[in-house]
Amino acid sequence: MATATLTIDLDALISNWRALDALTEAQTAAVVKADGYGLGADRVARALMRVGVNRFFVAVAEEGAALRQAVGPKPEINVFGGHMAGDTDMISDMMLTPMLNSVNQIVRHFEALPNHPFGVQLDTGMNRLGLEEAEWAAVAQTVLTRSPTLVMSHLACADEPEHPMNPQQLATFKRLTDGISVPRSLAATGGILLGSGYHFDLTRPGVGLYGGMPFVEAAPVTGLSIPVVQVREVAAGESVGYSNTWIAERDSRVATISAGYADGLIRAMGSNVSVFADEIRCPVIGRVSMDLITVDVTDVEQDPKSVELLGLHQSVDTVAEAAGTIGYEILTSLGARYYRRYKSA
Numbered sequence: 001m002a003t004a005t006l007t008i009d010l011d012a013l014i015s016n017w018r019a020l021d022a023l024t025e026a027q028t029a030a031v032v033k034a035d036g037y038g039l040g041a042d043r044v045a046r047a048l049m050r051v052g053v054n055r056f057f058v059a060v061a062e063e064g065a066a067l068r069q070a071v072g073p074k075p076e077i078n079v080f081g082g083h084m085a086g087d088t089d090m091i092s093d094m095m096l097t098p099m100l101n102s103v104n105q106i107v108r109h110f111e112a113l114p115n116h117p118f119g120v121q122l123d124t125g126m127n128r129l130g131l132e133e134a135e136w137a138a139v140a141q142t143v144l145t146r147s148p149t150l151v152m153s154h155l156a157c158a159d160e161p162e163h164p165m166n167p168q169q170l171a172t173f174k175r176l177t178d179g180i181s182v183p184r185s186l187a188a189t190g191g192i193l194l195g196s197g198y199h200f201d202l203t204r205p206g207v208g209l210y211g212g213m214p215f216v217e218a219a220p221v222t223g224l225s226i227p228v229v230q231v232r233e234v235a236a237g238e239s240v241g242y243s244n245t246w247i248a249e250r251d252s253r254v255a256t257i258s259a260g261y262a263d264g265l266i267r268a269m270g271s272n273v274s275v276f277a278d279e280i281r282c283p284v285i286g287r288v289s290m291d292l293i294t295v296d297v298t299d300v301e302q303d304p305k306s307v308e309l310l311g312l313h314q315s316v317d318t319v320a321e322a323a324g325t326i327g328y329e330i331l332t333s334l335g336a337r338y339y340r341r342y343k344s345a
């Protein structure tokens with residue numbers, strides 16, 4: 001095979017969901033926006049449905065519509081972006097539940113689809129989405145008489161457990177919602193790990209399901225195996241790749257592998273990462289090209305046919321750190337050229 005193989009372990013995904021679910025008394029939904037963090041929202045959602053997940057979250061209505069086709073009529077599909085202009089038919093036809101973010105959206109929703117389910121998102125300090133405190137005070141009573149499915153908010157700093165923003169947002173969320181009889185949700189992956197005070201009625205993990213930080217104990221979900229196109233001898237003093245950034249210090253063997261920044265292996269990771277030929281670490285050398293990466297296989301006895309970039313030896317977060325970014329970005333950048341293999345017992 002000339003193209004790299006991305007293996008997605010659906011059993012690991014399920015065990016991550018179960019592990020996060022076991023940490024709370026709350027119901028546990030699953031966030032599958034951005035095509036299931038790059039891993040395929042349809043396959044991810046169908047796998048999670050087998051263990052009882054019946055509430056999903058996506059970013060925008062179009063994602064919800066595609067997901068509805070994959071999961072059928074039963075699961076609840078919530079849309080973080082709410083009820084945006086032009087979305088009414090899709091929300092109605094595809095039975096999507098928008099999380100209304102502003103007075104504008106509330107008016108739009110009540111006028112266009114007065115009997116259609118909705119939730120509400122409140123801003124507790126992140127200043128990204130949701131009703132501000134004063135807006136909520138003005139409309140809460142009217143909104144609550146229409147029985148929203150959920151009142152939710154989102155934490156800005158949940159991946160830093162000691163951050164003072166966490167208790168601050170928690171206090172605000174409580175002030176805005178204590179005493180209401182509608183289910184509440186504040187925690188994504190990071191919030192689950194902050195403890196029971198943050199759990200309320202429903203949690204909304206995303207990245208932890210897919211094996212990413214801050215859920216340190218997550219089982220790895222992704223494996224990436226990249227075929228070797230050719231192996232060459234490079235004499236000490238010769239250079240490899242664009243701009244001659246790597247110069248051999250010893251007589252070396254260099255393998256050229258078939259993936260590059262066009263496949264989401266972002267150029268900035270440069271030579272801060274390695275690939276693995278079985279157990280042997282092979283440093284990436286020279287510049288990452290669009291479709292190719294060069295690696296030093298001098299210490300591998302036999303020319304490898306393929307090497308592993310993601311898997312048991314190296315996590316999404318290790319690669320992210322090498323590239324100066326976060327696991328979320330590595331996952332959602334995973335390329336369209338990969339052959340995708342879904343693994344499940």
Ligand SMILES: *Cc1c(COP(=O)(O)O)cnc(C)c1O
Nearest residue numbers: 031154188189204205206207208
């Ligand atoms: C993306 C997102 C989530 C999931 O967050 P993770 O950190 O991936 O668990 C939950 N809620 C909202 C509002 C989001 O945007």
